[in-house]
Structure formats: structure tokens, C-alpha cells
Amino acid sequence: MKIATYNINGIKARLPRLKEWLEETRPTVACLQEIKSMDENFPAGEFEEIGYKAIWHGQKSFNGVAILVDANVVPDGPVETQRGLGIDGPKEGEGEQARYLEADVNGVRIACIYLPNGNPHPGPKFDYKLAWMKRLRERMAELWAQEIPAVVAGDYNVIPEDKDVWSPKAMASDALMQPESRDAYFRLLGDGWTDAVDTLNPRGGVWTYWDYQAGAWQRDHGFRIDHLLLSPELADRMTAVGVDKEYRGREKASDHTPVWVEIAG
DNA sequence: ATGACTAATAGCATTAGA
Numbered sequence: 001m002k003i004a005t006y007n008i009n010g011i012k013a014r015l016p017r018l019k020e021w022l023e024e025t026r027p028t029v030a031c032l033q034e035i036k037s038m039d040e041n042f043p044a045g046e047f048e049e050i051g052y053k054a055i056w057h058g059q060k061s062f063n064g065v066a067i068l069v070d071a072n073v074v075p076d077g078p079v080e081t082q083r084g085l086g087i088d089g090p091k092e093g094e095g096e097q098a099r100y101l102e103a104d105v106n107g108v109r110i111a112c113i114y115l116p117n118g119n120p121h122p123g124p125k126f127d128y129k130l131a132w133m134k135r136l137r138e139r140m141a142e143l144w145a146q147e148i149p150a151v152v153a154g155d156y157n158v159i160p161e162d163k164d165v166w167s168p169k170a171m172a173s174d175a176l177m178q179p180e181s182r183d184a185y186f187r188l189l190g191d192g193w194t195d196a197v198d199t200l201n202p203r204g205g206v207w208t209y210w211d212y213q214a215g216a217w218q219r220d221h222g223f224r225i226d227h228l229l230l231s232p233e234l235a236d237r238m239t240a241v242g243v244d245k246e247y248r249g250r251e252k253a254s255d256h257t258p259v260w261v262e263i264a265g
Numbered sequence: 266a267t268g269a270c271t272a273a274t275a276g277c278a279t280t281a282g283a
Contacts, residue, residue: 009282010272034282036273061273062281117283157283176283211283212270225283255271255283 001028001073001106001263004244005153005226007114007209007256011035011066014254015043021247023050027260028070029078029105031112031153035064042066053077057084059098065112065154067103078103078110085135090116090128099132100139108234108263109143113154118175126175129157133184140188140229149233149263152193155256156227158185160195163204165223176225194235196228196261201241209256210248217248226259237264 004027008014011032022030030052035042039058047054047068055078056066067078082102089097099114113136118129136152143150159177162168171177189195197206207222216222230238240262248257 013272034272117281119281119283171283174283209283214269216270223283 001108001265002260003027003029003031003108003110003151003153003228003263004258004260005031005033005112005155005228006258007033007155007226007254009034009036009254009256011037011043011064012041013252015046017247017250017252017254019046019050021244021258022047022052022068025244025258026070028073029110030068031110032066032068033064033112033114033155034062035066036062037064055080055101055103057098057101063098063114065098065101065114067101067105067110067112069105074106078105081109085132085139087132087135090124107149109146109148109150111139111143111150111152111154113152113156115155115157117157118178118181121173121175121178126178129175130180130184133181137184137188137191140193141191144191144231147233148231149237150231151228151234151261153228155225156185157225158182159223159225160185160198161204164206166207166221171223176223188229192232193229194232194238196230196235196238196241197224197243197259199235199238206243208243208259212255226256228259228261230261234263238262239264
């Protein structure tokens with residue numbers, strides 16, 4: 001099975017591009033972030049037409065995650081196991097943001113995450129990012145304890161190492177590569193989770209995001225922040241990874257591009 | 266250089282993204 005993650009930056013604005021990608025590459029599972037849509041506006045029918053069943057967790061204007069499953073391969077679609085991590089947003093009284101959705105798909109636990117960006121650093125948004133990462137680690141420990149095949153896929157908003165960014169100097173003050181952000185990410189790897197893309201591309205130089213500004217795409221000024229972390233039960237079955245880079249260059253593209261891992265069996 | 270783009274919501278700009 002092929003498991004993909006894609007920060008689409010607005011499901012309404014991206015719908016034609018998104019359907020095009022699904023039909024052309026047919027991922028078994030697609031974890032989407034930044035759908036930026038309320039639940040009642042999620043275009044489930046558009047995906048059913050091309051053979052995908054979906055669950056989604058949206059909110060007004062920002063954030064929002066969804067899991068799509070190829071119904072030709074898995075007729076039941078995604079079976080939801082959890083939504084949210086029980087952590088409130090950084091503003092007083094705003095409640096929880098839509099950043100976490102989890103489901104079972106064909107015997108594999110899929111967690112779709114949209115980790116807080118954390119800019120500006122320092123500040124309450126950065127504190128929120130670190131608190132969210134701490135809570136994520138707790139949830140991943142629960143998944144680990146179940147000893148099930150699991151993948152935690154999404155926009156982590158963390159540049160793990162200097163080899164994962166076009167210019168460490170240009171990004172030095174950004175929340176995405178602060179030592180605290182990186183430490184929190186490497187604690188997950190230290191717990192035993194496998195960074196799929198890094199494992200098969202250890203020399204780095206792989207980007208999943210290019211800013212809209214300053215000709216970043218044309219200059220290949222990108223970085224790697226979209227990750228798939230695999231439990232040992234899945235890491236052993238990993239046969240390939242990829243970045244669908246070409247989609248970043250299309251008309252009305254997201255600023256992220258899809259990333260995927262192929263699992264045997 | 267704190268800007269350059271893009272999306273969403275409500276403006277006739279602002280917030281957020283990364």
C-alpha cells in the first residue's frame with residue numbers, strides 16, 4: 001500500500017489539483033493538512049466520484065486535516081479511531097484547533113497531523129508548538145505500546161537537520177529549525193520511530209515545501225518539513241519513498257508537495 | 266530589508282501561513 005501526506009493549503013482552492021494528483025498517482029491513503037474548511041463544506045462527494053472515501057476534521061478558515069482512502073483497495077475506507085489531542089490553542093478560550101485525525105486502514109493505524117508552525121519565535125505560538133509536540137509524543141507512545149503497524153504522517157513544521165534546508169543561515173531564526181523544535185522531533189526518533197524519507201535519502205537535499213515568495217520554487221529554495229514516521233512493524237515493510245515534486249510547479253499549486261511511502265503487503 | 270505571495274473571511278484589510 002502507498003501512504004501519502006500532502007499539505008494542500010486550502011481544499012476549496014486546491015480541489016482540481018488535488019483530484020488530479022489522486023487520479024494520477026492513486027495513493028492508497030492520503031493524509032491531507034490545511035484543508036481550511038468547516039466540516040459542512042468538505043467536498044466528500046467530489047472524492048467519492050473518483051473512488052475515495054474520506055473522514056475529516058475541519059474548522060473555520062485555518063488548519064483542518066483529512067484522511068482519504070482508495071475504496072477500490074480498501075472498501076471500508078478509513079475507520080476513525082481518534083480526533084484531536086486534547087490541547088487548546090494559544091489564544092485565551094479558543095479551544096482545540098483541528099490538527100489531529102487518526103484511523104485504521106486495512107490493519108494499519110494512520111495518524112494525520114498538522115503540527116503548529118510556531119512562528120514568531122519566541123512567543124506564545126512557539127510555546128504552543130512545543131506543548132503540542134509533547135502531547136503528540138505521548139499519543140505516539142500509546143500507539144507504540146499497542147505494537148501495531150502505525151504511521152504518523154503530516155506537516156510537522158520541523159526542519160530536522162541542516163541538510164534538510166536550502167540555506168540554514170537564511171532560516172536560522174525560524175521556529176521550524178529552532179533547537180527546541182528539533183530536539184522534540186528527535187525525541188520521537190529516539191523513541192524508535194523511523195523517518196521514512198530520511199532513512200532512504202540520508203544525504204538530505206530533499207525538499208517538500210517551497211515558499212510562494214521571492215521565487216523560491218524557481219530557485220529551488222525549499223526545505224523538508226512533511227514527514228512520515230513509521231512504527232517498527234511498518235518500517236520493516238518499507239520498500240520505497242518519494243516526493244511528487246512536479247506537482248509543486250503546476251498551476252495554482254500548494255506551497256507543499258506530496259510525500260509518500262510504499263509498504264509491502 | 267520583516268518585504269516578497271497565497272488563501273480565507275469579511276474589508277473595502279487583516280490574519281495566518283512557514
